[in-house]
Amino acid sequence: MKFTFATVQYESGDWDSAPLLAANVIDAVARYTSIDVAPAGAIVPLSSEALLRYPLAFLTGHLPVRFTVAERAMLRKYCERGGLLFVDDHNHDVDGVFHKTCTEELSQTLGPLANIPNTHALYKAFFTFRDGPPTTSHELNGWGDNLVHDHLQGIERNGRLAVIYSSKDYSSEWSFHPENKKFLSVDNTRFGVNLVVYALTR
Amino acid sequence: MPSRADAGTATIPGQGTNTAHLLRVVGGVLHGIGVLCMLLLAWRLFTPAPDRPMMASVTSTGTIDRSLGELLQAHRDTIDVTLDGTPSARARAELRAVRASGHTLRLAAPTARPALAIAAEQEWKASGGTRVQVVSGDPARQVVADAAGLIDSITIDSAGLRTRSGPLEGAVTVGAAAVTPLAASSPDTARVLVLGAAMWESRFLIAALEEAGWPVDAAVSLSPKVTITQGASPSPNRSRHAIVVLLPGAPSSAIAALPAFVRSGGGLVLVGEASRAGGLGALRAGMPGVTMRGEMGAEASDEPRHGLDLVPITTLAEGGVALESRDGRVAVAARRVGAGRVLQVGYDNSWFWRMGGNDAAPVAHRRWWSTLLSGLVPLRASAGGVEVTPEHDTLDAAPVAALARDLGLPVIRTATTVTSMPASFTASLDPRWLLAGALLSLVASWTLRRWRGLA
Numbered sequence: 001m002k003f004t005f006a007t008v009q010y011e012s013g014d015w016d017s018a019p020l021l022a023a024n025v026i027d028a029v030a031r032y033t034s035i036d037v038a039p040a041g042a043i044v045p046l047s048s049e050a051l052l053r054y055p056l057a058f059l060t061g062h063l064p065v066r067f068t069v070a071e072r073a074m075l076r077k078y079c080e081r082g083g084l085l086f087v088d089d090h091n092h093d094v095d096g097v098f099h100k101t102c103t104e105e106l107s108q109t110l111g112p113l114a115n116i117p118n119t120h121a122l123y124k125a126f127f128t129f130r131d132g133p134p135t136t137s138h139e140l141n142g143w144g145d146n147l148v149h150d151h152l153q154g155i156e157r158n159g160r161l162a163v164i165y166s167s168k169d170y171s172s173e174w175s176f177h178p179e180n181k182k183f184l185s186v187d188n189t190r191f192g193v194n195l196v197v198y199a200l201t202r
Numbered sequence: 203m204p205s206r207a208d209a210g211t212a213t214i215p216g217q218g219t220n221t222a223h224l225l226r227v228v229g230g231v232l233h234g235i236g237v238l239c240m241l242l243l244a245w246r247l248f249t250p251a252p253d254r255p256m257m258a259s260v261t262s263t264g265t266i267d268r269s270l271g272e273l274l275q276a277h278r279d280t281i282d283v284t285l286d287g288t289p290s291a292r293a294r295a296e297l298r299a300v301r302a303s304g305h306t307l308r309l310a311a312p313t314a315r316p317a318l319a320i321a322a323e324q325e326w327k328a329s330g331g332t333r334v335q336v337v338s339g340d341p342a343r344q345v346v347a348d349a350a351g352l353i354d355s356i357t358i359d360s361a362g363l364r365t366r367s368g369p370l371e372g373a374v375t376v377g378a379a380a381v382t383p384l385a386a387s388s389p390d391t392a393r394v395l396v397l398g399a400a401m402w403e404s405r406f407l408i409a410a411l412e413e414a415g416w417p418v419d420a421a422v423s424l425s426p427k428v429t430i431t432q433g434a435s436p437s438p439n440r441s442r443h444a445i446v447v448l449l450p451g452a453p454s455s456a457i458a459a460l461p462a463f464v465r466s467g468g469g470l471v472l473v474g475e476a477s478r479a480g481g482l483g484a485l486r487a488g489m490p491g492v493t494m495r496g497e498m499g500a501e502a503s504d505e506p507r508h509g510l511d512l513v514p515i516t517t518l519a520e521g522g523v524a525l526e527s528r529d530g531r532v533a534v535a536a537r538r539v540g541a542g543r544v545l546q547v548g549y550d551n552s553w554f555w556r557m558g559g560n561d562a563a564p565v566a567h568r569r570w571w572s573t574l575l576s577g578l579v580p581l582r583a584s585a586g587g588v589e590v591t592p593e594h595d596t597l598d599a600a601p602v603a604a605l606a607r608d609l610g611l612p613v614i615r616t617a618t619t620v621t622s623m624p625a626s627f628t629a630s631l632d633p634r635w636l637l638a639g640a641l642l643s644l645v646a647s648w649t650l651r652r653w654r655g656l657a
Contacts, residue, residue: 001511001551003401034425035400036451052557055402081557081564082409126424158413200400201422201430 003029003200004038006054008085010046010071013063013098017090018171020178021058025192027178032126032193035200046071051078056199059087060171065102072109079110079155079162084199092136092144092169099167106155106163113153113165122152122161125198127190133166134191136173144169160202164195222654229650236643243636266293270300280306285612288601298608309612319602320381322374323576333576336376347375392579393433395443396420399451400430403473406553407447407571408432414572419443423453438463445469445578448476450550457481465540469578474513474550487522487535487546488515494531501558506566507533509558511550536577543578 005022009015022041029037044051047070051057057078067075079085087106089099103113116122118132132151139148145167155163174189181187266289270281281300289297301307319337336344336356346353349372373380394411398404400422411418419433419442435442438459446463448471457479464470464485472482477490491514501509507528514531518524525545526534533548556567605611 001402032425033400033428034423049558053554055405055553055557082406083557125430126428158409160409197400197424197430200402200405201420201424202405 002036002038003056003196004054005029005041005196006044006051006057007041008046008051008057008059009043010059010061010065011068012066013061015059015061016043017062018060018088018175020175021060021171023178024174024176024181024189025058025196027181028187028189028193029196031187032190033197035196047074049074052081052083055083056196057083057085059085060090061098061102062090062096064097064100065105067105067109072105075109079157082158082160082162084161084164086164086166086195088166088169088171090169090171092138092167092172094145094147094167096144103153103165106165110155110157110163113155113163115151116154116161116164118151121202122164122194122198125194125201127194129191129194133168134188136168136170136188138169138172161198225650225654229647229654232643232647232650236640236647239636239640239643242631243633243640246631246633246636266296270296274300274305279304280308282308282310285309285311289605291601291604294601294605294608301609307609309609311612311614320374320376320379322381332374334374334376344377345375348372392444393417393419393442394445394447394575395433395435395438396422396447396449397438397452397456398447398449398473398476399423401449401451402553403551404449406556406567407449407473410556410568410571411575414568416572416575421453421456423451429453438468440466440468443468445471445575447471447473447575448479448482449473450475450479452476452479461485464542464544467541469542469575470544471575471578472544472546473552474511474548477513477515477546477548485539485544486519487537487544488518488532490514490546490548491516491531493550501555501563502560506555506559506563507549507552510552510555513548513550515546515548534574545574545578547574 005026007015007022026037026039026041029035030039042054044054044057046059047068051074075085087102089096089102091098093099106113123129123132133149135148138144147167149167152168153165154161155165170191174192181189274281283297297307297309321333321335323333334346336346343355343357345355373382375381394416396404396408396411396418397420404420404422408418408420417433419435420431421436422430422432424430429436437456438446440463443463446460446468448457448460450473458481460470460482461484470485472479472486475490475493477486494512494514496509496511499509500506503509512528512531512533514528514533515522515524515535516532518532518535519537522535522537524532524535526532528548531548534546536543536545538544552567552571556564559567
């Protein structure tokens, strides 16, 4: 069975705001590791049992997020059983609607978010990020909330991260045509490899 | 009319005639005995004596070597052994050697022992406990007790096997039989090493084992040059690891060390496609067949493993035992290799059972894996002491089964039948006594004849 990068589809908001992100993460995983990765990602409804076939799933958006009852139940089941949901705020704005509503939904469903220490295994899972989560060009350019977020946030289940929440806007940072990666002096999707490797090994 | 003197004279010849007649008869009898002894001697010497069944009473206390030694001195081809107890590993080894040396070995037991087998092993898991397995051909109720008193009664069903787990003290008795539980290795030496590639199966298997209380080391391959390790020793190490779980995609350097690891007493679990790895042919419990896809949706049913992909075990290796089947195909099998054990699990991607199964799936998945691995932890004797077989660094955990495997089960004979088994007439004739009888008889016969002649 191959590793398949899954993007979560939810009823509210714009779940498909970063359509090129999956291809770039898949490219990075295939480029740097020998993980047997499916060449195309999958789109999985959050309320569907099919989500359980993808223990790592990605959720993003700009718009307000309100989970349905079925989506909440499935998200709870998914995390209890060992799934890892990576949520990224495409607005990069802690005052934005996505951040406010999504963190509220996550807290109500799974419990409060807490800062992930920058010494966490996530930052050494494959590449080493000594300063924690890598910054994005959107942060450095002062877009969104004009903040450089020092930490990612998370929710643990059974001693393992079940949710990783990012306000850094990796959705924008990684959403470019894979052909253009060759123009980057440093591959900015390397942290995506860490996410995948962490999910597969911890 | 004869005078008194005549009468007396007449009487004396009559007495002499009787004495001579008596001497002649005795001489004839002695001569006959002598001739008979000569004939028997000739018959004994020229007629091959049939095998004389040699009786030996074998107990499990270690007297078999002396008994057999004396019997073998007699150069008999057939040896009958009456077992009055379960022979120890050493006694079985002696009997195997006798059979291998060309002798016909016939085992008998004086009474039919109840068909009851008990195995008691301490379970290696965080909650502790002792697993008692009882097999009986007689579906009867058995009372389980330990040193602290009665515990429970169990009814052996038609399948013949009942398992009971729980905290027990000291020796375990089931009915009239008692066993000393075998203890699992200490946690320090019961570590599990998981070898595989970075994929969901390794991730969820490690999680399940850790949640069940197993200390886990791991070496997970990410690329030809990068392996993620967990724990101090990422390669099989008998001094640290009790069990190695081999998943598909494991580093080849670690696989090369597995045969020696198993032969020295380690446990090995081959999972799914990993059983096809090169260099493991001598370890496999059976040949892996063509992979079969799981039944869609079955992972959430009452038979969740029907939903998993399966690499069926098509042909069991010598000594391989099927432990679980699916649709008539062997799904899990085990065998002993050297002093170690190998478990071949045909199911692949069992992680989906945990993720996609019903509400009980996470616990069931964890428990299933933990139970499988519990059977591979090397056991050691507890305070009661269990004999260690000379050929394996392992315990004599199933002496009756080993007896059946090595020598066959004994034939049930009543004590009367055994003791009344007659020795043949020919075999009972000792040539030395026959020769002595013949000589004495003929010499006595000759002496009497001479005496008669002198008289």
